[in-house]
Amino acid sequence: MADEAQNYSMFNSQALVDVVGDTTDAALKASRIKKFISVLGGRFFNWGQRKSLFPLHLGIKCCALEMAATGGSRFDAERFGVFFRSSPRQCDVLIVNGPISKKFADPIVRLWEQMPEPKWCIAMGECAISGGPYYQSYNILEGVDTVIPVDVYIPGCPPRPEALIDGFGHLRKKIMRSGVKSASGPVGDAPIILGDD
Numbered sequence: 001m002a003d004e005a006q007n008y009s010m011f012n013s014q015a016l017v018d019v020v021g022d023t024t025d026a027a028l029k030a031s032r033i034k035k036f037i038s039v040l041g042g043r044f045f046n047w048g049q050r051k052s053l054f055p056l057h058l059g060i061k062c063c064a065l066e067m068a069a070t071g072g073s074r075f076d077a078e079r080f081g082v083f084f085r086s087s088p089r090q091c092d093v094l095i096v097n098g099p100i101s102k103k104f105a106d107p108i109v110r111l112w113e114q115m116p117e118p119k120w121c122i123a124m125g126e127c128a129i130s131g132g133p134y135y136q137s138y139n140i141l142e143g144v145d146t147v148i149p150v151d152v153y154i155p156g157c158p159p160r161p162e163a164l165i166d167g168f169g170h171l172r173k174k175i176m177r178s179g180v181k182s183a184s185g186p187v188g189d190a191p192i193i194l195g196d197d
């Protein structure tokens with residue numbers, strides 16, 4: 001009797017879910033609803049991703065002061081749906097705002113890997129782009145893109161808060177483009193360089 005009860009509960013949990021799942025899947029495949037739902041869901045998530053960016057609250061050097069000003073009351077990045085968070089596990093944008101020493105290369109890659117997908121990287125300032133004043137120095141990387149893929153480059157020493165806000169705008173356009181498929185695959189994967197258009 002106990003075995004029957006056990007079998008009945010197993011049917012309820014696993015087999016029932018399988019049967020309902022297969023039936024629903026077959027019905028959705030027969031109609032075009034499945035494709036419609038996946039396109040609609042993809043566009044909805046893409047809209048949510050680009051309208052609510054969560055950069056990591058990480059300051060490396062002087063460009064970090066401009067990043068702080070961007071989040072402050074005068075420039076108020078929250079107007080544009082940009083919310084700074086202090087845990088990489090809650091973030092989807094890494095703003096690299098200073099030179100990356102060889103000693104700091106591993107920790108910043110670790111922070112990047114702790115961020116969930118999908119995620120994007122902004123190289124803010126000359127130091128993050130190429131090493132800046134420390135170019136070809138013995139202990140500074142020649143750009144953060146030697147260890148992390150960069151989506152948006154914002155030149156300047158330092159770039160002003162308006163430039164960072166502009167960078168977020170370009171990142172939004174890139175996220176929107178990356179959701180569009182072309183005949184040759186996803187478009188919009190190339191990095192964006194502010195002022196290069």
Ligand code: SF4
Nearest residue numbers: 062063125126127158
């Ligand atoms: S780019 Fe200029 S302002 Fe920014 S961290 Fe480097 S030296 Fe400082």
